[in-house]
Amino acid sequence: MRKFSLFAIVFFFLLTNSHSQPIPRTSDENLSKVDKLYYTCKIWGFLKYYHPLVSKGSYEWDEKIQKIISQTAGYQTHEAFSEYIARWIYYMGQIKPCNTCNQRNSNEVFLENFDLSWTQDRRFTEKFRSTFKNIEKNRFQGDHHYIEKGKIGEFIPKNEQQHFDLNWKDENQRLIPLFRFWNYVEYFYPYKYLTEQSWDDVLKEMISKFLEVNTKVEFHLAMLELVVKIDDSHAGLMTTVLEGMPYYNYLPARFDIIENQAVITEIIDAAKSRQADLQLGDVITKINGKPVMQVHNANKRYIWGSNEAIKDRSIYHTLFMGMQAPVDVTLERDGSTKMASLSLYKYSDISYSKASQKEKWTTYGDSIGYVNMGEISSGDVAPMMSELSDKTVIIFDVRNSPKGTYRAVSKYLNPSDTTFAIYTKPDFTYPGKFVWEGKAKCGSNNPDYFKGMIILLVDENTQSHAEFTCMSLQTAPNVVVVGSQTAGTNGKVSKFPIITSQYTAMSGTGVYYPNRSAVQRVGITPDVYVEQTMQGIKEKRDEILEKAIEISKEKIAEEIAEAKAALEKALMDSMMRLDSLRLDSLQMNAIPIDTLRLDTLRIDTLKVDNIEKDQ
Template identity: 40%
Template sequence: MKNPILIVLLILVCLKAAIAQNSLTETEKLAATAKVWGFLKYYHPTVAAGKYNWDEELFRVLPKVKEVSTREELSRVYMDWLDGLGKVKECKGCSQNSNHDYFDNNFDLSWLDDGKVFTAGLSERLRFIERNRHQGKKFYVSSANIARNVIVTNETTYVGSDWSDASLRLLSLFRYWNIVEYFFPYKYQADTDWDVVLDRMIPEFLYAKNESDYHLAMLGLIVSVNDSHAGFSTDRTRAHFGFYWIPANFNLIDGKAVITGFYDEALAKKDDLRIGDAITKVNGREIGTIFRENEKYINGSNIPKKKSNAYYSIFNGPSDSVRVEYTRGGVTSSKTIKRYLASELKPGKQESEIFKILDGNIGYVNMGVLETKDVAEAMGALNNTKAIIFDIRNYPKQTLYAVADYISSKSNDFYRVTYPDLDYPGRFIWKSGRQSGQSGELRYRGKVVLLVNERTQSHAEFTAMCLQTGDNVTTIGSQTSGADGNVSTIEMVGGYKTVISGIGIFYPDSTETQRKGVRIDIEASPTIQGIIDGRDEVLEKAIEFVNSK
């Protein structure tokens, strides 16, 4: 005869195992809450119209979420929440959105049907809201007049708020995550799936030990979008890396930090820092190791841009000196050099010519200083050159269309756009872009060369795309920043600001420029020896190309 006590114990163990298997983790519950809260914020007819204080609604529901443990209990919390928002009426005009030419790489509401977290009844109600979503003027978002990138509106900034309030920290995460989820045109290109980012960041925001941890969590979240536009800096993030700088700037090449110039030449000379010095270690640690450890805090669409943006994370520190190992003239040495507060550095003034004629009758135009009023003079002066090199390793001044008129004999499509459909959040609509160039006799008949690199970003990349449609254009250089499209501003809790690329910019054949950069015909990059010799090897490559045929 079986032991009845043993049978009872076995039943209890099985029940406990079944309950544990059906229980949701804290991260699962909070991730689901973030998604439901954001979905209702932009989809529910009364919430999207601003009829509720939606931040306060989150604060009200979070304790209830914390108390439950199973899918059924969590779904009941959400169902009660929906009941309190009133009945959703049928939307007769919502089906008309199917007429749009959609770019749907970003769009994914499959989580609404996640049977592990939501009951079938809850999923059905959420899908009903999707089908009968808010239409018309929104409370939390609007659209820019021309570019049509999203404008975030009516968000409370909580300036001066107490960072130790866990609910506010979660609000900061949930707000940013959902803005990216529904209105960032390049979400689908991120290295890490955006749902995974949410799961990863919840513990960092929830359990931040101090204010610095919280600010670093915000920085890490923003860096996760892999967008060179998406910078973020506060006193706390700057303090993490250190307020003291070496008086030199540098490029990361082959695992070394190669000095390329000076923030303060007089101070650099005191420690005998020279252009071309290849620093291999900082305080005994290799440059490559420092970069890899800090990469999660360095924004950029691609590695070349991240390396360019690593200026604050390699040499900065909390003290006024640092030990470096460096190579000069084939000899490796070590020394201690001084670091300075930014206020102590006195950069020299740099003046650049707008245009000039190089040896061999080759024109050169600095697009970073050329203004529209200068275009006619510059093109007239360079009209008889055998080539013009347009240097776009900078930020141009809206001269693209004026220049294109000289180097094109016909009007050209040079880009397509995607912009967010505010009436169907998460979906993006294709739109044709403006043409460049003008039909008629070609005004400049020589070769045209464009110089680009990682500093070619946003409007600079857009300028390159425009000029690439000219009749006889070659692009030379290295991968550009990969951040194109008008920016949208986002305020984090506490009033700290960041931006994202707000519209999608593509070539006419729908090839992305985001993260990839613009098309390049001939690759060329600086070398350590070239820096030592004071040469501009990318410009030299352009001159070599011009003279080759």
């Protein structure tokens, strides 16, 4: 047992130190085409953001990458490849010493995303390794030609060629958007360390797929698959090629994953749904003979999202992608199975029923308040809290898109101001590194804060600012979160084109709880987990809200029981004191004070009994 433990410790040490001290290997190992492109992408990105001459815009860098790809095609070993690269960098020009590069950042550094160990791979020549180490030590400082700092510190690319005439048939040209986006993520995506697949492995996999592209649609789908791999619900790919084709197709009724089945949850276009004989609660089991979940799982490589809940949320938008209408669909309804040949529609061709006006806030009985955070604005908060401040429970529904009211609301819920989130932001002086910088606060000193129970309602629609709002409201005393997994997407959104026909986005800053636990991918964790059921869908019930009301009634009953017990104890104490009183003739015509108190307590007890019956 001791031998095994010692082996495990040694193995763990070697494994965890493998990044900082690469294991020496023979330098004559053959390089495949994918290997050379993999290193070329990393070298191109490193020089773009680190080399002083490249970073100030002295070269047409996209043209350089195509020349490197062509000129290194004949090199078959790490030694020969790295020797050429080191010589090529030498002829780019001398790098001057950097006098500020060694200055310590005043903020604490976040290193989870940082890894330049590949530049010191011992399969490369000593000249290559020393060249890259020298560039790192004397990296560019100042106004970067390719980097724009956003309003709160997020990365925004600038001065990129848009490639209006990019020839996707040219292998080297179609690698440009792959290399470009991969390096955006490598150096400036705050959650790179949380991706499901190693970002290096993503590069190797996607190079192979980009090399195998045969059509324009395949080229854009490969780019979409790359973007999806950052596991970020803020991401996605808007491309005129896919949007201009019958690639995204829809039924006139929305369906969602309920109990691991595709269940129709909303009739969107009543006329078209009637024509197709689609009803609420119908279960789609097969499409063109294939099980629905098999089709959905195959499409997941094209569905952006931070977690599985979000990918399942998107099934309505992706289940029929690329299919030609009509499609053969198998439906289950009330235990019976039926086959149907259904038409598919473009999103713009579906007539949406006008949504009914939702209440901003309301009450359930005398003791429960309800607030729709997606409807209230800052001007509503004061009158809303004035009406709800005497309630035992307030339910805040955050299954929507709040309008920036968390600060205004928190002033009524918190006894004092408090920090609810902290940030990581890119360190543009040292690309790949991030710093802990800034915090978000809510609440204010308020002795009259709301002292009842607060319930937050969440589900997969609670995303980004809604999750940020939840983080704020969670700082109040006595908060319970009810619902299912949220989107797990947080941070300032950075939006930008990759090339002119491909537009994307990603989370540009990292957002964490004050204890540094991440919301990204995980989401807001419910205290009481509740999901919609098929039965609930058929009956048009909001089961998450129902659970919140059930918890509220339990809380009210508990407080009533406590109040009743306190009153009964006070009554018994008063009766005991009354028995001990000695009345003399001078007090016979006066009403004892404790008799008045006794009558009051009896009246209060009757009131508590009546309230309990009402509940």
